[in-house]
Amino acid sequence: MRPIIKVENLCKQYRINRHKETSTHNDTLRESLVSAVRRPINRLMGNGHSSKETLWALDNVSFEVQPGEVLGIIGPNGAGKSTLLEVLSRIVEPSSGYVELYGRVGSLLEIGTGFHPDLTGRENVYLNGAVLGMTRKEITARFDEIVAFSGVERFLETAVKRYSSGMYVRLAFSVAAHLNPEILIIDEVLAVGDSDFQKKCFEKMGEVIKSGRTVLLVTHSMHTIIDLCQNAILMKNGVLVKSGPAEEVVNYYYSISDASKPL
Amino acid sequence: MSSTSYDTSADTSTSVGPESVEAAAPARATTYSLPLKPVITIRPSKPWAPLKLRSLWAYRELLYFLIWRDIKVRYKQTLLGATWAVIQPLTMMLIFAYFFGLLARLPTEGVPSGLFYYAGMSLWTFFSGAALSGANSLIGNTNLITKVYFPRLIIPSAAVLAGVVDLVITSVLIFPLLAYYGLSVSWRLLLLVPISGLITMLALAMGILFSALNTKYRDVRYALPFLLQVWMFISPVIYPASMVPREWRWLFSLNPLAGIIGGYRASLFGQPIHWGALAYSILFTIMALSVAAYTFRRMEKSFAEVL
Numbered sequence: 001m002r003p004i005i006k007v008e009n010l011c012k013q014y015r016i017n018r019h020k021e022t023s024t025h026n027d028t029l030r031e032s033l034v035s036a037v038r039r040p041i042n043r044l045m046g047n048g049h050s051s052k053e054t055l056w057a058l059d060n061v062s063f064e065v066q067p068g069e070v071l072g073i074i075g076p077n078g079a080g081k082s083t084l085l086e087v088l089s090r091i092v093e094p095s096s097g098y099v100e101l102y103g104r105v106g107s108l109l110e111i112g113t114g115f116h117p118d119l120t121g122r123e124n125v126y127l128n129g130a131v132l133g134m135t136r137k138e139i140t141a142r143f144d145e146i147v148a149f150s151g152v153e154r155f156l157e158t159a160v161k162r163y164s165s166g167m168y169v170r171l172a173f174s175v176a177a178h179l180n181p182e183i184l185i186i187d188e189v190l191a192v193g194d195s196d197f198q199k200k201c202f203e204k205m206g207e208v209i210k211s212g213r214t215v216l217l218v219t220h221s222m223h224t225i226i227d228l229c230q231n232a233i234l235m236k237n238g239v240l241v242k243s244g245p246a247e248e249v250v251n252y253y254y255s256i257s258d259a260s261k262p263l
Numbered sequence: 264m265s266s267t268s269y270d271t272s273a274d275t276s277t278s279v280g281p282e283s284v285e286a287a288a289p290a291r292a293t294t295y296s297l298p299l300k301p302v303i304t305i306r307p308s309k310p311w312a313p314l315k316l317r318s319l320w321a322y323r324e325l326l327y328f329l330i331w332r333d334i335k336v337r338y339k340q341t342l343l344g345a346t347w348a349v350i351q352p353l354t355m356m357l358i359f360a361y362f363f364g365l366l367a368r369l370p371t372e373g374v375p376s377g378l379f380y381y382a383g384m385s386l387w388t389f390f391s392g393a394a395l396s397g398a399n400s401l402i403g404n405t406n407l408i409t410k411v412y413f414p415r416l417i418i419p420s421a422a423v424l425a426g427v428v429d430l431v432i433t434s435v436l437i438f439p440l441l442a443y444y445g446l447s448v449s450w451r452l453l454l455l456v457p458i459s460g461l462i463t464m465l466a467l468a469m470g471i472l473f474s475a476l477n478t479k480y481r482d483v484r485y486a487l488p489f490l491l492q493v494w495m496f497i498s499p500v501i502y503p504a505s506m507v508p509r510e511w512r513w514l515f516s517l518n519p520l521a522g523i524i525g526g527y528r529a530s531l532f533g534q535p536i537h538w539g540a541l542a543y544s545i546l547f548t549i550m551a552l553s554v555a556a557y558t559f560r561r562m563e564k565s566f567a568e569v570l
Contacts, residue, residue, distance in 0.1 A: 004297060006301075014568075029480045029482045032479075032480065067295065067297060086567070087305065089411070089412050090303070090305060090412035091408075091409060091410070091411070091412055092564075092567045092568060093305075093307055093564040094305065094306065094307055095307060096307060097306070098304060098305060098306040099303075099306075100301035100303075100304050100305075101301055101302055101303040101304070101305070102297045102298055102301050102302055103295065103297075103302055104302060104303075105303065107410075107411060107412065110406075110410045113406060113411055114407050114411070116332060116336060118335075118336050118339045118340065119332065119335060119336065119339075123332075123335065126328065127328055130324055130325050130328040131325065131328075131407060131411055131413075132411065133411075133413075135324055136324055136328075159339075182295050212295075
């Protein structure tokens with residue numbers, strides 16, 4: 001059996017500023033010029049890396065996913081789960097290691113990505129669909145289905161900024177749920193809307209997942225992991241700690257963390 | 264990539280129940296046959312990565328949608344809509360005609376001054392507007408960049424190309440103006456199309472380059488409007504090239520916009536065209552686009568982290 005996803009020694013290193021308030025985010029040209037002068041001097045003095053600390057968000061992570069497998073990814077906050085999804089979604093580049101994907105990838109790291117408040121519901125379905133990687137033909141073919149699922153038919157020609165937040169989220173989820181790639185990467189976007197719609201979402205996700213697609217799912221809900229996933233991996237501090245059948249990994253996670261079993 | 268079909272409804276096809284999974288898992292049916300080679304390989308990119316123009320082509324629909332979004336959004340909730348594209352150069356034309364034509368009596372090479380300024384201003388308004396919105400496009404689309412993958416080059420390209428609509432509108436309005444001033448219409452007007460294309464490419468180069476720099480150095484937001492203002496005054500927007508003293512002509516001609524705006528006016532008003540200046544502008548634009556694209560490509564991988 002050949003895997004559909006192969007992750008090999010994947011590492012992602014971030015450099016974080018420890019002392020100064022200013023992070024690399026808001027580098028100004030001046031700071032950059034100053035540090036360009038300072039860096040070689042610092043290096044000569046032997047304290048070149050004193051102000052920056054490296055953080056391994058992913059530390060030699062390797063695993064394989066079989067076609068049709070639903071893999072849950074669990075771990076405490078800051079374990080590197082989101083970084084892993086970001087690398088797999090090609091949003092950030094790994095520092096070393098590689099990933100091979102034997103199929104098209106759809107990523108749902110957030111719902112409603114690319115929604116524009118001034119555009120109408122109809123326009124946003126097309127825009128959001130295109131952003132998520134659907135072709136115009138695919139969107140048109142699934143348009144009625146998407147709208148019917150969301151239940152906002154009456155407001156299709158209304159700008160989404162006039163939507164209630166529930167309506168907004170429902171429309172956004174509907175577009176996402178009708179994506180059709182071979183590999184689906186999902187980051188805790190399941191629980192949206194009121195409890196009725198949440199149930200609908202959960203059913204829809206189950207349906208999508210059971211349709212034979214390969215799914216990677218990050219969630220903090222152990223219920224979801226056990227219900228939907230066959231296998232799971234546990235991450236901690238960027239390291240893959242344990243992998244195996246979902247229930248086993250979840251139980252192991254409980255055994256090493258203080259968290260009492262909330263099930 | 265598109266040849267790999269995926270059918271969720273077929274239950275009768277070859278079942279590839281993964282052996283590695285525990286027995287309790289339901290058998291899964293799929294017609295998706297794994298390709299021999301990975302569809303996508305992710306690894307750290309080399310410092311001089313290729314431009315991957317082909318992947319840009321694969322995402323042309325997204326480019327189209329983003330252009331469409333930018334145009335739609337621009338005039339939403341406005342009373343006058345796209346008329347604004349015309350009002351700006353038209354007002355500037357009247358003001359310039361008054362100040363420089365009537366008061367300062369600047370020469371306009373025998374062309375009615377209103378028309379002269381209109382031609383210059385419609386090109387310039389497009390160029391500066393497109394370059395500026397291109398430069399701010401990555402920052403304005405942070406939510407897309409940090410959440411989905413697509414060739415990032417699409418974002419500044421869409422922002423710049425969305426401005427072309429305005430250029431088309433203002434250019435079309437030149438014809439009634441020509442008629443009003445009683446100027447003849449000739450086949451040479453067709454030259455306006457490639458020249459407009461050229462200035463679009465130059466704006467694209469600026470948009471791409473500065474959008475990438477802008478992610479890291481927010482100075483761009485303050486520096487670029489200033490740079491553009493200076494650029495306008497060293498370009499023959501409100502004065503003809505012939506006004507520049509002979510000994511400074513070479514310096515003046517280093518500006519790629521000199522050839523473009525000069526060529527645009529010349530083909531509009533039936534004056535001799537400086538082919539040399541135009542050729543230089545073409546060369547400059549190609550160089551600028553290459554530099555911009557490679558700079559962008561090199562900085563691209565850190566966008567999601569710095570934004």
